[in-house]
Amino acid sequence: MALSFQTVIGLEIHVQLATKSKLFCSCSTDYIGARPNSNVCPVCLGMPGSLPVVNGRAVELAAMVGLALGSKVQQATRFHRKNYFYADLSKGYQISQFDLPICAGGLLVFDDDEGKEVRVAITRAHLEEDAGKLVHPSVDGRLAGALHSLVDYNRGGVPLLEIVSEPDITCPPHARRYTEEIRRLVRYLGVSDGDMESGSLRVDANISQKVSDGRWGSRVEIKNMNSLRSLERALEYEVKRQRKVLAEGGEIHQETRHWDDGEGKTRSMRSKEEAHDYRYFPDPDLPPLIVTADRIEALRSLMPELPWQAERRLVDAYGLGADDAKVLAESAAAVAYLDGCVQAGAEAKRAANWVRTEVLRVLNERKISIEAFPLKPESLASILALVDRGKLSTTAAKDVFDVMVRDGSGLDTAMAAAGVVSGRVEGSRLEEIVEKVLAENADAAEAVRSGKDPKDKKIKFLQGLVMRETRGQADVAQVASLIARKLS
Amino acid sequence: MKLYARSAADLARSIRSKEHSVAEVVEAHLSRMERMEPILSAIITPLKEEARARASALDIALSRDENPGPLTGVPFIVKDNFCTRGVRTTCASRMLEGWVPPYDATVVRYLEEAGAVLIGKANMDEFAMGSSTEHSAFFTTGNPWDPRRVPGGSSGGSAAACAAGYAPLAFGSDTGGSIRQPAAFCGVYGFKPTYGMVSRYGVVPFASSLDQIGPFSRTLEDLLLAMEVIARPDERDATCSRALRPDFRKALDVTDLRGKRVGLVKEFEGYDIDGAVIESLRSAREILIDAGASVVDVTLPTVGHGLACYYIIAPAEASSNLARFDGVRYGFSAEADSLIELYHKTRQGGFGPEVKRRLLMGTYVLSSGYYDAYYNKALKVVAILRGEFDRAFSEVDFILAPTTPTLPFRKGENIGDPIRMYMSDLFTLPANMAGLPALSLNGGYSEGLPVGIQLIGPRFGEMEIFSAAAVIEKSLGLPRLAGGVL
Numbered sequence: 001m002a003l004s005f006q007t008v009i010g011l012e013i014h015v016q017l018a019t020k021s022k023l024f025c026s027c028s029t030d031y032i033g034a035r036p037n038s039n040v041c042p043v044c045l046g047m048p049g050s051l052p053v054v055n056g057r058a059v060e061l062a063a064m065v066g067l068a069l070g071s072k073v074q075q076a077t078r079f080h081r082k083n084y085f086y087a088d089l090s091k092g093y094q095i096s097q098f099d100l101p102i103c104a105g106g107l108l109v110f111d112d113d114e115g116k117e118v119r120v121a122i123t124r125a126h127l128e129e130d131a132g133k134l135v136h137p138s139v140d141g142r143l144a145g146a147l148h149s150l151v152d153y154n155r156g157g158v159p160l161l162e163i164v165s166e167p168d169i170t171c172p173p174h175a176r177r178y179t180e181e182i183r184r185l186v187r188y189l190g191v192s193d194g195d196m197e198s199g200s201l202r203v204d205a206n207i208s209q210k211v212s213d214g215r216w217g218s219r220v221e222i223k224n225m226n227s228l229r230s231l232e233r234a235l236e237y238e239v240k241r242q243r244k245v246l247a248e249g250g251e252i253h254q255e256t257r258h259w260d261d262g263e264g265k266t267r268s269m270r271s272k273e274e275a276h277d278y279r280y281f282p283d284p285d286l287p288p289l290i291v292t293a294d295r296i297e298a299l300r301s302l303m304p305e306l307p308w309q310a311e312r313r314l315v316d317a318y319g320l321g322a323d324d325a326k327v328l329a330e331s332a333a334a335v336a337y338l339d340g341c342v343q344a345g346a347e348a349k350r351a352a353n354w355v356r357t358e359v360l361r362v363l364n365e366r367k368i369s370i371e372a373f374p375l376k377p378e379s380l381a382s383i384l385a386l387v388d389r390g391k392l393s394t395t396a397a398k399d400v401f402d403v404m405v406r407d408g409s410g411l412d413t414a415m416a417a418a419g420v421v422s423g424r425v426e427g428s429r430l431e432e433i434v435e436k437v438l439a440e441n442a443d444a445a446e447a448v449r450s451g452k453d454p455k456d457k458k459i460k461f462l463q464g465l466v467m468r469e470t471r472g473q474a475d476v477a478q479v480a481s482l483i484a485r486k487l488s
Numbered sequence: 489m490k491l492y493a494r495s496a497a498d499l500a501r502s503i504r505s506k507e508h509s510v511a512e513v514v515e516a517h518l519s520r521m522e523r524m525e526p527i528l529s530a531i532i533t534p535l536k537e538e539a540r541a542r543a544s545a546l547d548i549a550l551s552r553d554e555n556p557g558p559l560t561g562v563p564f565i566v567k568d569n570f571c572t573r574g575v576r577t578t579c580a581s582r583m584l585e586g587w588v589p590p591y592d593a594t595v596v597r598y599l600e601e602a603g604a605v606l607i608g609k610a611n612m613d614e615f616a617m618g619s620s621t622e623h624s625a626f627f628t629t630g631n632p633w634d635p636r637r638v639p640g641g642s643s644g645g646s647a648a649a650c651a652a653g654y655a656p657l658a659f660g661s662d663t664g665g666s667i668r669q670p671a672a673f674c675g676v677y678g679f680k681p682t683y684g685m686v687s688r689y690g691v692v693p694f695a696s697s698l699d700q701i702g703p704f705s706r707t708l709e710d711l712l713l714a715m716e717v718i719a720r721p722d723e724r725d726a727t728c729s730r731a732l733r734p735d736f737r738k739a740l741d742v743t744d745l746r747g748k749r750v751g752l753v754k755e756f757e758g759y760d761i762d763g764a765v766i767e768s769l770r771s772a773r774e775i776l777i778d779a780g781a782s783v784v785d786v787t788l789p790t791v792g793h794g795l796a797c798y799y800i801i802a803p804a805e806a807s808s809n810l811a812r813f814d815g816v817r818y819g820f821s822a823e824a825d826s827l828i829e830l831y832h833k834t835r836q837g838g839f840g841p842e843v844k845r846r847l848l849m850g851t852y853v854l855s856s857g858y859y860d861a862y863y864n865k866a867l868k869v870v871a872i873l874r875g876e877f878d879r880a881f882s883e884v885d886f887i888l889a890p891t892t893p894t895l896p897f898r899k900g901e902n903i904g905d906p907i908r909m910y911m912s913d914l915f916t917l918p919a920n921m922a923g924l925p926a927l928s929l930n931g932g933y934s935e936g937l938p939v940g941i942q943l944i945g946p947r948f949g950e951m952e953i954f955s956a957a958a959v960i961e962k963s964l965g966l967p968r969l970a971g972g973v974l
């Protein structure tokens with residue numbers, strides 16, 4: 001009988017917390033693009049005699065993630081030292097939580113790509129400091145071929161929250177979905193920018209196979225997956241590799257493997273025997289961290305709506321489609337913007353459509369966040385109100401929207417600047433426009449007049465030009481009858 | 489009286505009243521240092537020019553009637569593990585021989601803000617690991633009462649300098665007795681405050697959970713004056729208490745100890761203690777009884793395991809604290825062809841034998857498979873010992889004990905026998921393990937050598953100790969200035 005396999009995956013996600021200063025000193029965390037070793041001080045450089053002091057904001061952000069995941073936010077936690085030597089580690093140890101993490105337990109529920117519910121238990125989430133970065137000044141920036149290495153400690157000491165899942169994930173797509181959901185959560189809470197490419201969200205996976213004949217392959221840790229796509233690819237590769245070995249009667253050994261995105265393969269980095277003995281012990285420089293019950297309750301009461309709650313509300317209360325709701329609930333600011341529009345009187349579905357298409361388009365073009373979007377939700381609502389009252393066509397409304405976004409001007413100024421007049425174009429004004437269009441397009445007009453327009457193509461063309469001239473503010477039927485009259 | 493023989497309080501008063509300039513005071517101490525240093529070798533880095541420049545700046549400020557700090561113009565010395573901005577901080581190690589920190593230890597900053605003038609950085613056992621200052625990578629220091637003998641350690645340079653009149657105040661760090669044992673050997677006051685009383689920021693650590701910073705002085709008043717300056721909260725040290733400190737100098741007014749209970753530790757009686765030490769303890773006991781105190785026996789059944797536990801916990805923390813000396817960022821860095829070779833060569837060449845011994849012990853006791861058997865067990869014993877001290881302090885207000893089992897030993901006498909060397913911290917290290925304040929004070933002299941006795945108080949019970957010390961000082965008189973005969 002053929003063997004069957006069951007995949008078991010647990011993920012460790014490192015999230016860089018969006019604090020202004022580092023976890024144990026007051027240096028800036030803004031290291032991207034900064035001059036190497038410019039955001040450093042005796043503490044994060046590990047100079048002799050310097051001492052760490054915990055950044056309270058990092059603790060709060062960590063607790064918020066815990067509250068969102070239904071973890072127990074622990075009142076008494078502490079920090080350990082994880083001892084190992086590496087050049088990017090300034091003290092010879094990393095300060096990390098060990099036996100008493102800030103968040104214990106939790107659960108993440110999400111839908112897979114087919115809409116089926118997936119539940120993944122959270123083991124813990126703990127605080128730790130990031131390491132610096134090695135730079136290899138070789139031709140291709142790789143270690144091989146470099147004559148020496150440089151170390152940049154700007155990232156050293158930046159707060160990380162490591163979220164550890166139980167091995168509840170059963171396939172690579174679920175691992176990807178889980179990661180997407182964690183990323184959405186931390187972005188939504190404003191706890192992290194969650195960017196995998198720049199490394200503010202990093203995923204390590206533990207993956208093993210359970211075989212139908214009772215064997216159980218050892219767990220293999222996979223590192224260096226820098227995008228959701230490479231996470232899924234690496235795990236798919238590893239599933240195949242492990243199953244092949246096991247099917248051929250081989251054994252999977254506990255080890256750490258490195259994903260090579262270019263090659264599309266995982267490679268052995270170090271075996272269990274080569275694993276570090278980290279000699280964890282409580283950091284004597286940091287007294288136990290006490291987060292009082294009052295502070296936890298205060299945080300709980302300040303917790304914003306969670307992305308999955310918002311998504312549900314957009315469907316239930318606003319009647320949005322599942323797809324619109326999902327896209328908008330990627331960002332707390334987008335949801336707040338939509339809520340602002342609705343509060344200012346806009347019809348929810350129309351407003352949602354505008355936020356999703358027009359607003360997000362501008363944000364993408366300008367590469368700005370919605371907080372920096374120049375148009376207030378009330379202003380968008382006032383444009384939409386004109387549309388609703390038939391005073392502005394959709395096309396004209398978009399012109400006005402663009403002018404308001406471009407110039408930051410008020411509604412009336414923008415309408416003038418966009419050449420839009422509020423209200424219908426009719427009567428003598430419409431007649432003037434029709435005459436102008438017919439004069440400028442004498443060939444087409446002549447063809448219609450002489451009956452050489454069997455499929456009404458030319459008359460439609462002329463109608464379109466008139467509508468464009470009026471910015472859509474004329475009645476189509478009226479335009480049609482006017483043109484017919486003029487050319488009869 | 490010669491300026492260098494006077495107390496810090498006295499010097500500060502005469503500077504404030506413009507009887508003496510800061511320059512005169514500093515110069516007197518610098519020349520005392522210059523005269524004694526060829527005999528004692530207590531200082532790694534003298535700061536003559538820096539001190540003179542600072543003295544003239546202070547004199548100008550005083551001439552403008554600017555409000556002087558409580559220690560304006562008072563010279564002081566720090567152990568060379570206190571970081572000093574722009575001045576090399578060696579920890580008496582090849583590893584940091586040329587290292588110049590870009591920042592000041594909080595204690596140094598507080599002292600300078602109070603107007604004190606740093607005139608030198610003192611010799612010590614390498615990275616504060618030792619009890620004789622013989623483990624300095626540079627040179628050994630002589631005891632100012634007999635330069636053939638050791639000044640104790642690890643803060644031996646600071647103790648010798650204070651005793652010999654280089655400065656009325658010197659500072660050290662105490663992990664298992666490193667202030668009190670040299671204070672006893674050099675015949676001065678040496679105080680290890682309650683853990684958390686004084687900021688450790690900027691003092692290169694040995695064992696973070698045991699280290700405390702404290703003063704040496706030749707009068708109790710100076711000691712308390714120094715404590716008032718350094719014992720303040722510091723937001724850079726999370727282990728430093730934020731509570732208000734008492735008005736330490738109030739203890740100077742205490743003349744009687746009626747109602748106070750003095751504890752004598754039953755277990756200490758079983759140890760091999762020098763007769764002169766026993767004699768000094770007996771007379772101190774009489775003084776305390778005469779002042780109205782009653783004497784009570786207390787028991788610390790676990791104290792005998794203290795030495796073993798100390799030599800697990802302190803090296804464990806040290807092995808991690810000293811991991812940063814890898815040749816990558818600062819200090820000694822060996823030529824190497826790879827990162828791993830850089831680590832090996834830098835640490836092989838940069839650390840001395842005693843440091844290596846302790847790093848090996850510390851690494852071992854934290855290793856997986858040994859952690860529970862050693863480190864964790866030692867922590868449990870410490871917790872028990874703390875409980876025993878708590879019980880003892882429910883019965884007594886302070887404890888009277890020897891500081892060291894012996895008088896200052898000869899150079900080279902114990903250097904080949906680490907265990908015997910470690911034994912000299914037998915009576916001092918329990919206070920570190922329980923985080924208690926403890927003072928070594930001079931209890932007299934025997935054949936020209938000073939004898940130290942120790943007062944141990946409950947956590948943040950500094951005032952109990954200082955009150956008792958005030959009574960003893962009034963009876964015994966001030967300790968003598970050392971080196972007068974040299």
Ligand SMILES: [Zn+2]
Binds near residue numbers: 045157
């Ligand atoms: Zn820093």
